[in-house]
Structures are given as C-alpha cells and as structure tokens.
Amino acid sequence: MLIEVEDLRRDFTVRRRAGRLRRTTEVVQAVRDLSFTVERGEMVGYIGPNGAGKSTTIKMLTGILVPTSGRLSVAGIDPSRNRVELTRRIGVVFGQRTTLWWDLPLRDSFDLLRRIYRVDTARHRRNLAEFTELLDLGDLLDTPVRQLSLGQRMRGDIAAALLHDPEILYLDEPTIGLDVVSKGRLREFLRRVNAERQVTLLLTTHDLQDIEQLCRRVMVIDRGSLVYDGSLAGLHDQGASTRTLVVDLVDEAPAIDVPGAVVVKVEGPRQWLCFPAGASAAPVVAAVAAAYDVADLSIQEPDIEAVIREIYQRS
Numbered sequence: 187m188l189i190e191v192e193d194l195r196r197d198f199t200v201r202r203r204a205g206r207l208r209r210t211t212e213v214v215q216a217v218r219d220l221s222f223t224v225e226r227g228e229m230v231g232y233i234g235p236n237g238a239g240k241s242t243t244i245k246m247l248t249g250i251l252v253p254t255s256g257r258l259s260v261a262g263i264d265p266s267r268n269r270v271e272l273t274r275r276i277g278v279v280f281g282q283r284t285t286l287w288w289d290l291p292l293r294d295s296f297d298l299l300r301r302i303y304r305v306d307t308a309r310h311r312r313n314l315a316e317f318t319e320l321l322d323l324g325d326l327l328d329t330p331v332r333q334l335s336l337g338q339r340m341r342g343d344i345a346a347a348l349l350h351d352p353e354i355l356y357l358d359e360p361t362i363g364l365d366v367v368s369k370g371r372l373r374e375f376l377r378r379v380n381a382e383r384q385v386t387l388l389l390t391t392h393d394l395q396d397i398e399q400l401c402r403r404v405m406v407i408d409r410g411s412l413v414y415d416g417s418l419a420g421l422h423d424q425g426a427s428t429r430t431l432v433v434d435l436v437d438e439a440p441a442i443d444v445p446g447a448v449v450v451k452v453e454g455p456r457q458w459l460c461f462p463a464g465a466s467a468a469p470v471v472a473a474v475a476a477a478y479d480v481a482d483l484s485i486q487e488p489d490i491e492a493v494i495r496e497i498y499q500r501s
C-alpha cells in the first residue's frame with residue numbers, strides 16, 4: 187500500500203469569546219476515526235462540503251500537520267517525522283495559491299526546484315522538455331510568474347510539482363477558476379501522468395466533473411469522518427433515490443396521473459415524473475403511453491451532484 191491511514195484524528199483547540207471578558211476554549215474535531223488505504227497508481231477523488239476536513243487530511247499526509255492520534259504512512263514514511271524525506275516522494279498543487287516564485291521567470295523557478303530536490307540534471311532536462319511540450323509552456327518559460335494568467339500559472343505549478351518524479355501527487359482544487367478548455371486539457375494531462383508514469387493522484391475538488399472524468403474511486407468526508415469510500419458507479423447507487431421520466435405530450439395537459447410515479451414539474455406540454463431509482467421504468471413508460479398522446483420520452487439518471495447532496499444531508 188502506498189498510503190495507509192488508520193484511526194487518524196486531528197483536533198484543534200479554538201478560543202472563543204463568551205461575553206465581554208470571558209473566553210472559553212472549545213475542541214474542534216477536524217478529522218476523526220479516519221481509515222483508508224490507497225494503492226500505487228490509483229486516482230482517488232477526496233470530496234466533502236466546506237469545513238469537512240479535506241485540507242486537514244492532506245496537511246497530515248504531507249507532514250505539515252501532526253495528527254492528534256492515529257497511524258499514518260505514506261510511501262513507507264511517517265510524514266510528520268520525516269517530512270523532508272517525504273517531500274522528495276510527493277508533489278503538491280494548490281489551485282488557490284502558487285508554489286512558484288512570483289517575480290522569477292518560470293524557467294528559474296524550475297531550476298531552483300531542481301536544486302532544492304537535488305534532481306539529476308539530465309533527468310530534470312528530460313522531464314522539463316516533456317512537460318513543456320505536454321503543457322504547452324514553451325512560450326511562457328521566460329515570463330515572470332506574476333504575469334501569467336491563472337490557467338498558465340496552473341500549468342506551471344503542475345509541471346513544478348512533477349519535475350522531481352514524485353510517486354504521489356496531491357491536487358487541491360486544481361481546476362478552480364479555469365475555463366472549460368483549460369480544465370479539459372489539464373484533466374487530459376493528469377490522466378496521462380497517471381497512466382504513463384504511474385503517479386498516484388489524490389484530488390480534492392468541489393468540481394464534480396474533475397471526479398467524474400478522472401477518478402474511479404471517490405472518498406466522501408463529512409464533519410471529519412468518511413461517509414463513503416468506493417467506486418464512482420457505486421456512489422450513484424448509494425444516494426440515488428429517484429430517477430426522472432421526462433414526457434413531452436402532444437398537447438398541454440393537467441399533471442399526468444399514473445401508478446408508481448409522481449409529477450414534480452410541468453412546463454407547457456413537458457412534464458417531469460419521479461419514480462424510485464430501484465424500480466423499472468418500463469411500467470411507468472407503458473402507463474403514460476397508454477393514457478396520453480406522447481410526442482417524446484426520455485429518462486434522466488440522477489446526476490452526481492444530486493447524489494452527493496443527498497449523502498451530505500443524510501450523514
């Protein structure tokens with residue numbers, strides 16, 4: 187196992203004002219009873235609502251934060267004890283802030299990183315050439331980071347995180363603020379890095395398309411605990427309580443009345459009928475077709491956003 191997490195917990199003691207002079211201390215359990223393992227080469231999505239404990243987990247995995255209790259091993263290393271050794275084995279990308287030197291051209295940042303990580307010159311040159319091409323950085327290498335657009339800077343940050351050949355790449359909101367084309371290109375690059383270099387990816391994001399397009403496995407955290415760990419397909423089954431039949435009638439009509447389905451919305455001749463996700467659509471479709479003049483029918487599977495909303499509300 188590349189990453190092993192067992193009963194991990196991290197508390198924060200926060201002081202709050204209680205009245206004009208009094209202060210009380212309160213313990214926030216940011217992460218509790220967290221256990222999971224990640225195998226080499228996996229691409230795992232780590233999602234949860236704001237304040238769920240995602241960043242706290244990543245900070246413990248990278249050695250920035252020391253756990254309150256529990257066991258943690260990343261590439262055989264205890265992150266908080268051997269942080270420096272670990273930094274050679276991992277790469278970290280934050281969508282919200284850059285790890286590059288603001289006033290230096292990209293090329294100089296990359297060179298500094300080579301020295302910091304003591305990367306062999308030939309290997310560095312090879313990696314840089316490959317990432318420059320794949321991430322289309324050629325024209326940007328001599329530009330200071332502060333002059334780069336968000337999408338350009340993000341590409342620079344991702345190259346920077348990979349130049350020392352890490353085994354694990356942590357990505358925190360890597361596509362935040364990027365346009366649709368840039369997001370697509372970035373995801374394509376990450377898929378390639380995973381497939382060709384066997385880099386293990388752990389991705390936190392609020393953009394569920396990142397997860398749908400990159401990860402076969404998803405972990406959902408809420409209020410410090412894992413509430414789901416499994417396949418993306420399984421996530422659909424988990425929360426999906428209903429499917430929707432969209433019916434286009436030839437003429438406008440009052441709400442359709444058939445057994446096993448309930449009308450949830452009417453817009454002119456179009457009506458939306460919900461029915462249990464576990465049930466077959468066939469009898470509902472047959473009943474509608476028998477009783478009404480139908481121009482068109484389609485079935486909407488619950489989208490992943492709705493599923494995740496249900497999971498958050500349930501836990």
Ligand SMILES: Nc1ncnc2c1ncn2[C@@H]1O[C@H](COP(=O)(O)OP(=O)(O)OP(=O)(O)O)[C@@H](O)[C@H]1O
Binds near residue numbers: 234243
């Ligand atoms: N240094 C800190 N001191 C006190 N409380 C903290 C600290 N860091 C995090 N917390 C608390 O721990 C909880 C988990 O925070 P964390 O940043 O891990 O959530 P998150 O899932 O990354 O959220 P977001 O999606 O908003 O980034 C929150 O209640 C937060 O207020």
